[in-house]
Amino acid sequence: MLLFKCCPYFTAGSEGHCRRLSQTYPTSQCKGDQCTEDCEHExxxxAECDTDHQYPELSYCACFFPC
Known part of the structure; x- marks a missing residue:
């Protein structure tokens, strides 16, 4: 879990046109407009938010292109 806390930007991988960028946010920010705004800026x-079940205070914001 340290990776997400120290390094909020990382590349989740590239599969052809399905490029993704994932960022970690406090759940309250991710569920709001912050995730969408940051993805559009990049x-x-x-954009899609997914809450970490082990750490519900954190959510992952996944920015992506359609496949």
């Missing part, structure tokens, strides 16, 4: 048209 040039990604889609």
């Amino acid at each position: 040039g990604y048209p889609y």
Whole structure:
């Protein structure tokens, strides 16, 4: 879990046109507009939040392009 706390930006991988960028946020920020706004700022048209079940105070914001 240290990776997410120290390094909020990391590349989740690239699968053809399905490029992704994942960021970690406090759940309250991720569920709001922060995730969508940050993804749009990085040039990604889609954003999705997913709460970490082990650490419910953290959520992952996944920015991606359609496949």
